[in-house]
Amino acid sequence: MMTRQIDKPDDCREMGSTSALIMAGSRPAGDPMAESRGIAVKALIPVAGKAMLAHVAEALLAHKxxxxxxxxxxxxxxxxxxxxxxALKSDDRVxxxxxxxxxxxSLDSVLEREDMRFPVLITTADNVLLSEQMIGDFLSIAGSADIAIAVVEKKTLLKRYPASQRTWLKLRGGQYSGANLFYFGSPKARQILQYWAAVEQDRKKGWKILTIFGPWLLFLAVTRMLTxxxxxxxxxxxLGLKIKIVSMAQAEACIDVDKESDLVMVEQIIESRS
Structure with missing residues (x-):
């Protein structure tokens, strides 16, 4: 299996065939960025004059x-x-x-619904730079996978944004940062959530989840013997699943709004787009 990086999406799925899910909740201890602004939830922090959630929801709902x-x-x-x-409250698609x-x-309770239509694209409310191109590229490569995970290679990000600081998973052949785009192609992909639950407090530490799959796999990863x-x-x-890694061509795919410096960078990028 090879990581693919594309610039133009293949139209491999019919129009309107994918459900989308945005995680827009609050952390148990609250969010410092929201609290400093007197805002109820992080997803409503204004970015370039509009709430984070609005940026992400509009990008998804506009995609064919x-x-x-x-x-x-x-x-x-x-x-x-x-x-x-x-306006999302009165939208029949929401x-x-x-x-x-x-x-x-939380994810499992939604994905187990009888009316849930797979495949499902999952993202977060702070993924403000999500674009039509990113969505199309990601879905076209995810294809028939049970699970697909978007990443951005370090050289891709630093070539465009050399000052950006991210958490990197270091493996043979490259270093990668998560892009807050996940794809569940079928109901059986839900089984990965039991592993997610065990490590979600340390989700910024890419190696942490590998401890669950045994010391040998962890050893191969941390010694960079595996791509x-x-x-x-x-x-x-x-797990008996087909898992794909999608290396995104867009550096912006891994730039979410986790801290004040991210917010400044994201607003600059949005301004440059317009």
Whole structure:
């Protein structure tokens, strides 16, 4: 299996065939960025004059491959009261679902619904730079996979944004940062959530999840004896799943808004686009 990086998407799925889900909840301890602004939830922090969630929801709902959109959060009143996001309440394509104690359990409760239509693209409300091109590229490569995970290679990011600082997973042949884009191609992909639940508090530490799959796999990864595709293949075989790694061509795919410096960079990028 080889990581593919593309510049133009292949139209491999019919129009409106993919569900989308945005994780827009709050951290148990609260978010410093939201609290410093007196805002109820991080997803409503204004970015370039518009709430984070509005940027992401608009990008997904405008894409021809997206059929409907699930919103996952603890409380929706702040969204329905905000002028940037209140229209989502009356949009027939938007389904609001209250989240539970953890990310993994919240996702599982939505994905197990009888009316859930697979495949499902999952992202976060702070993925503000999500674009039509990113969505199309990611879905076209994800294809028939059970699970697809988007990453950005270090050289791709630093070539365009040399000052950007990210958390890197170092493997044979490259270093990678997560892009907050995930793809569940079928219901059986839900089984990965039990592993996600075990490590989600350390999700910024890319190696942490590997401890679950045994010391040998962890050893091969940390000694950089495996490429990222070989690693995905081995994990997939253990789970009986087809896992794809999608190396995004757009450096912006891994730039979300986690801290104040990210917000400054994202607003500069949006301004340059316009």
């Amino acid at each position: 491959k997206i059929s409907n959109l699930y919103l996952l959060a603890q409380d929706f009143e702040p969204f329905w009261d905000n002028p940037d996001t209140q 389904i609001a679902k209250t989240s539970s104690a953890t990310i993994a359990s 990222i595709d070989q690693l995905a293949s081995r994990v997939g075989k253990k």
